[in-house]
Amino acid sequence: MALILKKKLKPAVKQVYESPTGQVFDGISMAKDMTMICLEGGIDALPSHNKQEGDSTDAVENILSTANNTSQQEAALCYVEHFKWSVFPLHWIDDNGCCSCNDNECKSQGKHPLVKWGNEATTDHDQITQWWSKWPKANIGIATGAKSGLVVLDVDVDSGGEASLNKLLDQYGPLPETIRVKTGSGGEHIYFKHPGGKVGNSASKVGAGLDIRGDGGYVVAPPSNHLKGNYQWK
Structure with missing residues (x-):
């Protein structure tokens, strides 16, 4: 089966997306500006993305379950150790329900970076430990795109x-x-393996409230907090 959504006709470049637990999303075919999208069915499970030797899909699920119930620092280190995802610290929601940036008009509460994340998102354990020692309540950002080998579909229920x-x-x-x-x-947030090449970011071009986080983007990761509740692996 295939779905093609068009706003204007452009040649599409077929790319193959693999879920981090292994299945192939073959593919999202996309034009440079994301105006043509093709979704096709997946295939049977393959080895998990960036898994350690001996890991299984069950092991990945256990790792993520642990990340739901640990400190931000330990979760950030977990993502680096097991999946090689590049992480960086974000502002958080304080005990008064406000963004830690102290801007009463903040438009991205608990979601915007504490560092110049485009250059500083890292897999370096020492740097991560230094950041979260300085800001122990900091939320976790994961850089999407080739930097972490990820493309994420962001489903915004409010939109x-x-x-x-x-x-x-x-x-x-x-x-x-x-x-x-x-x-x-x-x-x-629905995670897929980056297919190589350039995968851009888009907002509601696939459909209302459906955003693509690719190269140059990021997502907030569990167990980060939000005004309405914590992020959690499902």
């Missing part, structure tokens, strides 16, 4: 993302099984 995704799934069948995050606002 109609759940309805958009369900409509596509009803028509064209399920996405391949992969790891997912319940966001603090009740939405969802």
Whole structure:
């Protein structure tokens, strides 16, 4: 099965996406500006993305379950050790329900970087330990794109993302099984392996409330906090 969404006709470049637990999302075919998207069914599970020797899909799930229930620092180190994802610290929601940046008009509460993340997102244990020793409550950002080998579909329920995704799934069948995050606002992040080449970022071009986080983007990772609740691996 295939779904093609068009805003204008452009040649698409076929790319193959693999879920971090192994299945191939073959593919999202996309033009440079994300105006043509093609979704096709996945195949049977393959070895998990960036797994350590001896890891299985169950082991990955156990690792992520542990990350839900540990400190931000330990979770950040976990992502680096097991998945080689590049991380960096974000502002957090303080005990008064405000962003730690102390800007009363902050438009990205608990989600914006504490460092120049584009250059500083890292897998270096010493740097990560230094950051979270300085800001122990800092939320966790994961750099998407080739830097971490990830592309993430961000489903924003407040902007109609759940309805958009369900409509596509009803028509064209399920996405391949992969790891997912319940966001603090009740939405969802769906993780896929970066296919190589350039994968841009987009907002609601796939459908209302469906955003693509690729090269030059990032997502907030569990167990980061939000005004409405914590991020959690599902």
